[in-house]
Amino acid sequence: MSTQLPSDEQPPAQAMWSVRAEVGADEVPTSARPAGYDGRGLPRSDGATRRARPIRPATTLHWLRSHRQHAVLLAFVLPALVYIIIFFAYPLVYGFKMSVEKLGFIAGSGPFVGLHNYKVEISDPVTRTALMNTAIFLVVSIIFQFSIGLAVASYFNRRFFLSRFLRSLIIVPWLFPPIASATIFSIMFAGQGGIIDEMLRSLHLISSPIFWFDSSFKAMFVIILVNIWIGIPFNAVLLYSGLQDIPDDLREAAALDGAGPWKRFRYVTLPLLRPVALIVIMLGIIYTVKTFDTVVLLTNGGPDNGSQLMSTWAYQLAFTNFQTGQGAAVGDMLFIFCMIVAFFYIRATRREVVMA
Amino acid sequence: MRALVATGSIATVLSMSAAHASAAGGKITLTETSYYTSSSSGPIYGYLTTLFNNFEKSHPGIVIKREDIPNSPQYLTTVAAEASAGSLPSVLMLDNPMVPTLASYDVLTPLSTLGPTAIPTLGAAQQAEAKFNGTIYGYPLYTNTIALFYNKAMLSAANIQPPTTWAQLLTDAKALTNSQHYGIAFSGENCSGCNVWTFIPFLLTNGGSLTRLTTPQSVQALTLWADLAKEGAIDKDFTTWNQGQPEAAFAADKAAMMINGPWFFGTLNSVKGLNWGVVQIPVNTPGQNVVGPVGGEVWTIPKSNPATEKAAFELLNYMAQPSVDAALGTSTGDIPTVKAANPLWSKTASPLYQPFEAELAHGFVRTSTLGVLYPRVESAVGNAIVSAVIGKQTPAAAFATAQANVNSILEGN
Numbered sequence: 226m227s228t229q230l231p232s233d234e235q236p237p238a239q240a241m242w243s244v245r246a247e248v249g250a251d252e253v254p255t256s257a258r259p260a261g262y263d264g265r266g267l268p269r270s271d272g273a274t275r276r277a278r279p280i281r282p283a284t285t286l287h288w289l290r291s292h293r294q295h296a297v298l299l300a301f302v303l304p305a306l307v308y309i310i311i312f313f314a315y316p317l318v319y320g321f322k323m324s325v326e327k328l329g330f331i332a333g334s335g336p337f338v339g340l341h342n343y344k345v346e347i348s349d350p351v352t353r354t355a356l357m358n359t360a361i362f363l364v365v366s367i368i369f370q371f372s373i374g375l376a377v378a379s380y381f382n383r384r385f386f387l388s389r390f391l392r393s394l395i396i397v398p399w400l401f402p403p404i405a406s407a408t409i410f411s412i413m414f415a416g417q418g419g420i421i422d423e424m425l426r427s428l429h430l431i432s433s434p435i436f437w438f439d440s441s442f443k444a445m446f447v448i449i450l451v452n453i454w455i456g457i458p459f460n461a462v463l464l465y466s467g468l469q470d471i472p473d474d475l476r477e478a479a480a481l482d483g484a485g486p487w488k489r490f491r492y493v494t495l496p497l498l499r500p501v502a503l504i505v506i507m508l509g510i511i512y513t514v515k516t517f518d519t520v521v522l523l524t525n526g527g528p529d530n531g532s533q534l535m536s537t538w539a540y541q542l543a544f545t546n547f548q549t550g551q552g553a554a555v556g557d558m559l560f561i562f563c564m565i566v567a568f569f570y571i572r573a574t575r576r577e578v579v580m581a
Numbered sequence: 582m583r584a585l586v587a588t589g590s591i592a593t594v595l596s597m598s599a600a601h602a603s604a605a606g607g608k609i610t611l612t613e614t615s616y617y618t619s620s621s622s623g624p625i626y627g628y629l630t631t632l633f634n635n636f637e638k639s640h641p642g643i644v645i646k647r648e649d650i651p652n653s654p655q656y657l658t659t660v661a662a663e664a665s666a667g668s669l670p671s672v673l674m675l676d677n678p679m680v681p682t683l684a685s686y687d688v689l690t691p692l693s694t695l696g697p698t699a700i701p702t703l704g705a706a707q708q709a710e711a712k713f714n715g716t717i718y719g720y721p722l723y724t725n726t727i728a729l730f731y732n733k734a735m736l737s738a739a740n741i742q743p744p745t746t747w748a749q750l751l752t753d754a755k756a757l758t759n760s761q762h763y764g765i766a767f768s769g770e771n772c773s774g775c776n777v778w779t780f781i782p783f784l785l786t787n788g789g790s791l792t793r794l795t796t797p798q799s800v801q802a803l804t805l806w807a808d809l810a811k812e813g814a815i816d817k818d819f820t821t822w823n824q825g826q827p828e829a830a831f832a833a834d835k836a837a838m839m840i841n842g843p844w845f846f847g848t849l850n851s852v853k854g855l856n857w858g859v860v861q862i863p864v865n866t867p868g869q870n871v872v873g874p875v876g877g878e879v880w881t882i883p884k885s886n887p888a889t890e891k892a893a894f895e896l897l898n899y900m901a902q903p904s905v906d907a908a909l910g911t912s913t914g915d916i917p918t919v920k921a922a923n924p925l926w927s928k929t930a931s932p933l934y935q936p937f938e939a940e941l942a943h944g945f946v947r948t949s950t951l952g953v954l955y956p957r958v959e960s961a962v963g964n965a966i967v968s969a970v971i972g973k974q975t976p977a978a979a980f981a982t983a984q985a986n987v988n989s990i991l992e993g994n
Contacts, residue, residue, distance in 0.1 A: 329953075330657075331686045333665035345994065416818045417763070417835060436817035439971040527771060528820050529968040544654060545773060546957045547682060
């Protein structure tokens with residue numbers, strides 16, 4: 226396409242690239258290719274001058290010379306590829322390998338058992354409880370984290386006395402180590418002398434102490450509450466920065482057109498906040514699905530597996546019962562669960578992202 | 582005993598001279614891993630330093646390097662990782678239920694291949710505890726179990742004698758419950774060494790069994806626990822308690838009685854104004870002998886090379902000398918298991934150990950019949966206990982569920 230163009234009329238992307246080419250690399254990266262580029266016959270922005278360059282190491286292989294552009298492309302991709310292979314693909318494949326082997330305490334390698342571990346775990350009622358609990362934990366946590374986070378962000382979007390100071394304080398739960406916050410919450414929720422029960426009692430809302438960990442409903446309530454508390458600042462801070470990016474004049478214009486506060490929020494702020502909101506929700510899902518430490522410290526999956534999540538169940542199988550293969554299978558099921566959630570999430574939001 | 586040590590020494594000297602040929606420097610380094618760390622373990626950490634120093638002085642060819650890891654889930658995950666990488670320490674201390682699991686992977690040295698062991702000098706329960714499938718894999722050098730602690734002031738204020746039967750325990754625990762404190766506290770969480778460990782004296786003393794849970798004897802024991810919870814005589818949060826929280830409640834006057842082990846003697850003695858005593862755990866029918874779960878750690882020798890294994894064996898035999906074992910008992914707060922060490926130890930030991938020793942006379946080694954399956958059976962039974970005490974299932978129904986799970990585990994699923 227651009228082969229006919231004189232070199233001083235290169236498309237801007239290539240022109241920009243040729244500047245960077247001076248630094249050392251000498252081909253066009255994928256992102257800088259003009260649309261419709263077919264991978265062959267790419268024009269040289271520096272034409273003949275390149276040939277005049279005296280430096281071409283004599284050791285350069287013939288293959289490299291003829292496939293130079295591929296080699297260079299590869300060189301750019303390689304660091305990321307190596308990183309992904311070592312830190313993502315290998316553990317993932319290794320985890321899968323463990324899930325199809327009969328493994329015990331020492332998880333070196335064991336006999337291949339096919340999908341046996343998956344079959345056992347799918348038919349195990351605890352796994353089903355854990356799957357259901359994970360779904361409830363996820364949905365309820367995200368709804369409240371996001372809506373409360375948005376309310377907090379909207380509140381701080383206006384300037385008022387001490388607003389900056391309070392805004393920096395609101396991040397504290399996010400900065401707290403989960404071990405510390407979970408321990409504090411377990412003390413607060415104690416039936417004997419716990420501050421929550423004392424408070425409810427002094428308000429005459431309850432007459433006898435509530436034991437928060439003696440039913441799966443209450444145990445789930447506590448771990449979800451704590452997870453929401455941890456997640457609010459994260460949502461609030463990101464949504465706050467999203468709100469800051471929305472120009473005030475848009476809302477002013479809407480106000481002049483007669484839109485009330487709710488309509489301004491609903492039809493101006495919310496649509497413009499959508500890209501940030503989508504990212505916040507996605508990160509929230511990731512953080513929530515992998516929640517582990519707070520749950521272990523608060524309920525340890527109890528009572529009677531009543532607040533068992535996929536993450537804690539996988540851990541218990543592998544490190545308490547020493548059924549490492551089945552623990553790996555549950556871990557992989559959690560991964561598949563995440564992939565399904567992510568798939569539907571991306572499908573449901575793709576159009577909006579493009580629009581935004 | 583001395584003869585055994587001497588035999589061990591000769592064997593070690595012989596094997597060391599063989600090692601000299603290959604090992605540069607001529608010294609054998611033993612790496613040692615226990616969960617006794619300087620910050621968390623009290624007198625035993627310091628005593629082991631002294632012990633190892635003395636051993637090095639009398640065995641100039643051996644150097645000991647400590648690589649201790651705090652007692653946490655991390656301990657076992659590290660051991661598992663080292664085992665699969667073939668990098669276990671030369672001397673490894675394990676909580677006794679873990680020995681069969683490690684031994685089943687063939688990473689521990691069968692001790693009788695290294696020479697005559699000190700096992701015959703130990704008590705009967707320890708002779709069983711040291712073995713897996715008939716092979717000796719370690720030295721259980723000290724032991725413990727659990728008994729009933731009571732707050733003397735609270736009991737005498739209510740004019741109550743320490744209970745000896747289940748009926749008394751239930752009545753007394755109810756009578757001792759008021760707005761200030763509960764009648765009793767013990768661990769109810771389903772975790773390793775938590776509720777099942779605490780439940781064993783009730784279950785087994787009454788003729789129940791971890792593998793026959795639907796018998797009346799087993800269900801009766803669980804019914805007692807469910808009744809204690811139903812009557813409000815125990816803080817219902819106890820299903821989230823390991824051994825630490827009951828001790829904290831008892832020390833803070835929030836529980837009149839507790840079931841716990843002698844490892845808390847030191848902490849309890851340091852609580853000002855707390856006047857406490859210990860008795861055996863109550864029984865269902867008078868005359869039953871209380872069966873205590875056998876606690877304590879086992880010192881093992883992971884497989885490495887003959888010279889190192891021999892040197893490690895030398896160290897273990899050194900530790901099994903009566904005088905050393907007596908000191909190990911004193912500094913761990915446990916009871917030494919070498920028979921000849923007991924008289925030395927009891928000269929200075931508190932008489933409060935007596936109920937523990939009486940229960941250990943009928944001690945139950947958790948892995949004796951279940952072996953490597955113990956952790957999974959423990960987890961299945963632990964769930965049933967929680968289910969019954971929170972009232973989710975009746976004791977009979979909870980144990981029927983657990984029995985099905987235990988059967989499945991025993992069938993090899």
